[in-house]
Amino acid sequence: MTAITSVKGTRDFYPEDMAFQRWLYASIRAVSEQFGYQEYDGPFLERVDLYAARSGDELVREQSFVFPDRSGELIALRPELTPSLARMIAARSRVLPRPIRWWSFGPFWRYEQPQRGRSREFFQWNIDLLGVNSPEADAEMAAIAAAFLGRVGLGPDAVRILINDRRLAELQLQSIGIPTAQQSAVFRLIDRRDRLGPDAWEAEARRTGLEGRQLEQLQAALADREAWRTSDELRRFFRAAEALGAAQYLEYDPTVIRGLDYYTGTVWEARDAAGEYRAILGGGRYDDLISAVGGDPIPGTGFAMGDVVIRLVLEKYDALPKLRTNPADLMIASFEVESLEPALQLAARFRSAGLRVEWYPQADRLPKQLKFADRQGIPLVAILGPEEIGSKQVTLKNMQTGNQESVAIELAIARVKELAAAQARPSA
Amino acid sequence: MTAITSVKGTRDFYPEDMAFQRWLYASIRAVSEQFGYQEYDGPFLERVDLYAARSGDELVREQSFVFPDRSGELIALRPELTPSLARMIAARSRVLPRPIRWWSFGPFWRYEQPQRGRSREFFQWNIDLLGVNSPEADAEMAAIAAAFLGRVGLGPDAVRILINDRRLAELQLQSIGIPTAQQSAVFRLIDRRDRLGPDAWEAEARRTGLEGRQLEQLQAALADREAWRTSDELRRFFRAAEALGAAQYLEYDPTVIRGLDYYTGTVWEARDAAGEYRAILGGGRYDDLISAVGGDPIPGTGFAMGDVVIRLVLEKYDALPKLRTNPADLMIASFEVESLEPALQLAARFRSAGLRVEWYPQADRLPKQLKFADRQGIPLVAILGPEEIGSKQVTLKNMQTGNQESVAIELAIARVKELAAAQARPSA
Secondary structure: OOOOOOOOOOOOEOHHHHHHHHHHHHHHHHHHHHOOOEEOEOOOEEEHHHOOOOOOHHHHHHOOOEEEOOOOOEEEEOOOOHHHHHHHHHHOOOOOOOOEEEEEEEEEEOOOOOEOOEOOEEEEEEEEEEOOOOHHHHHHHHHHHHHHHHHOOOOOOOEEEEEEEHHHHHHHHHHOOOOHHHHHHHHHHHHOOOOOOHHHHHHHHHHOOOOHHHHHHHHHHHHOOOHHHHOHHHHHHHHHHHHOOOHHHEEEOOOOOOOOOOOOOEEEEEEEOOOOOOOOEEEEEOOOHHHHOOOOOOOEEEEEEEHHHHHHHHHHOOOOOOOOOOOOOEEEOOOOHHHHHHHHHHHHHHHHOOOOEEEOOOOOOHHHHHHHHHHOOOOEEEEOOHHHHHOOEEEEEEOOOOOEEEEEHHHHHHHHHHHHHHOOOOOO | OOOOOOOOOOOOEOHHHHHHHHHHHHHHHHHHHHOOOEEOEOOOEEEHHHOOOOOOHHHHHHOOOEEEOOOOOEEEEOOOOHHHHHHHHHHOOOOOOOOEEEEEEEEEEOOOOOEOOEOOEEEEEEEEEEOOOOHHHHHHHHHHHHHHHHHOOOOOOOEEEEEEEHHHHHHHHHHOOOOHHHHHHHHHHHHOOOOOOHHHHHHHHHHOOOOHHHHHHHHHHHHOOOHHHHOHHHHHHHHHHHHOOOHHHEEEOOOOOOOOOOOOOEEEEEEEOOOOOOOOEEEEEOOOHHHHOOOOOOOEEEEEEEHHHHHHHHHHOOOOOOOOOOOOOEEEOOOOHHHHHHHHHHHHHHHHOOOOEEEOOOOOOHHHHHHHHHHHOOOEEEEOOHHHHHOOEEEEEEOOOOOEEEEEHHHHHHHHHHHHHHOOOOOO
16 A cells, blocks of 8 residues: 655654654753753643734744634644743642743644744743743843753854843834834834845835834844943843853844744844854743733743754754664574573563663574664673573673673673673763 | 633643653653663654554544644544554665664543543553564563563552453454454454443444354353463463563453454553553554555554553552652852842852752842742752852751751852762652
8 A cells, every 4th residue: 555644844753863852852951950940841732712812923823733623612733832831820820939940842833834944843942930020030041041052062153142122122112203002013023124135124114114214213223232231131131141151152132022922021042153043042031921811910031942943053063962772781682492581581680680681582693683783783792592501601792892701691790781881872 | 811721631731740741751761771672753743544444443533633734634633653653664664674672752632531541632652562573572562561560669469461362362253153354343342341331241242243152152252261371372472471570460361352453463451450440551463554554564562551540550559759840959049139140150150060050039038038949849058148258158058957057169069069969859
């Protein structure tokens, strides 16, 4: 019959792909816990109402997988986590001790055209600090992002974190006479600046209602790299980031505004130095979101990072780790049926001693079995043929050096542990 | 505004819930790797064709979330993993070295009535051995299940693994004159025996076309606990399981048949001793599935375990672990603005030394800060008030003993590591 294909924009994680996901998760976990954050997760399905009018129309109406379930209720495959976080916090806002420091790594879905750096099903790291409205809390977020980048081998020469503050941006818009009602539209316009060419962007600016003089003033504001000095919040933000050792990654950038409607303060994202990847990670402050989903007002700040772009960036800057996919310390070779039970018993003994043991499950020729162990990167092979069984010995073959040695079965565990400890084995 | 609720049958994972998921994943990973299995995963969305006519009609037509995507293609939220595994293996059947030993832990969805032990969104451990058709391969699967149960503290007195073989069951059906065409229906009937009462089951048996004499013979076959001795496969299976140290969990049970249509050999599931939980984990041999999705024929054997029932079983047998949710080794208390920068710098120094450090983000009264650390189970608090800053010292408070001591800042890292190492901290 014909092969059945996978769904467009989804990925299969073969063991070599999964090894990367595991390494990424382990890196994310280490950094999140270094700052004292607790892991949580929301459901993967949410009612579409949760997103409507808060995340921005585009995300829900145009980019989400939405479907009626069998009872007719409209369900979304979650396109982002922050609304679920807000719902969960709102549900326990009276009892959760604050500050709330939570992180998560899980799957998300967006119905976008699959392309390099974008898949319809992807994973995302989310990390948030709730219950505190201070520039130092925002700086902690940026310091976490910087610690992650440093840990995975992406220095400040490769990736920069660009910061802005919507409170400052709002003042700038006010000062050039843009009314409050028009701000949200102008923010979306600024957010689209890098994606459109200059001409297309100016045309869109005119459609948004910006006149010649105002447009010039807006362009000037977007070019002013010193405006952060007028903002108390940004000054405190940069001072705290410096104390946290993250300053070398950070830069004020008035063109960063972020697409989501719920941000109320700092907004920031990481880009690579070559400008190829625009939002390696990104986030900001959202002080009204918890009350918007029915809870007490609780301020929040956080960011998210997808797994697809970071992998491309690591590849580009030669920082992808080399990882083993087979976890076994040892493979046990197989002979005729009569030596099967002693081999399985030996495997069980090794496992009880804490070793990871793969058993070659049929009596193929020994060279074929050794070739398998070699291709899998298994460092040791234990050979228990009829001869060894007769003399209560086992032959240990070191696959890196080719050395072979015979040891008494009762001494085998100790010897295998010695040999395994002597071999470096990078793994996720 | 009104609170937005979550979708029926989904779960929120607050940190205390997530701690269990992490512990479960870590246990599953340890056991899977102990047997040399490699982690992988499929996509969470698959085309509905992948399941049609292979998993059994009920699972796809009645129990899956199925929806057309924006291009009109029918998509399913995966209700199980084995068809995705088969598709992935089929796509690389010529190049993957065999044996293939793979495991996975990820989300699945079934549109069932939510109840105790069932949610619409759940996680499942899947583990499979492909490329080998032998009773020893099946025995390895059962040994993995037994090793997992032993590791999480569920002894053979609490949970039993019940085994049957569809090849043996087919012979039994043939011997009582049930034609091959009717076998699949009778298997489904046997599978439903425990869920229906005896009367309802007999009525359904008659609807399936079983006459009085045949029904009696079927009842007799389902009561015969010694029939496995007539099966070469089951005799070898039990011998290998014994060699692998798993025998004490295993029992032949002719009533175990499993609901999925693709099984071709051994079928088995774990039940608790009290008979409350019917399929704590379950699996079997499926030798035709890879060719059915378009690959070369490759035999396979495996099992799956959901996260919802195992948690209830652990709870029932008092084997739920106590887990910390806050990862911090240390909390840094906060004072007035002037001591903010030194506190953040100290946090950064501790973190560079590999410590996990939470910083209390505002200058609340010290008792309030200490109470927070206590509720979070953070074992140490570092106090860096104006006095300490003046004398270049930091006060360390041990939250378990209440002891306080002052140490010079440059000696603080070494002292904190000593104190942290002295404290037992179970965690996932």
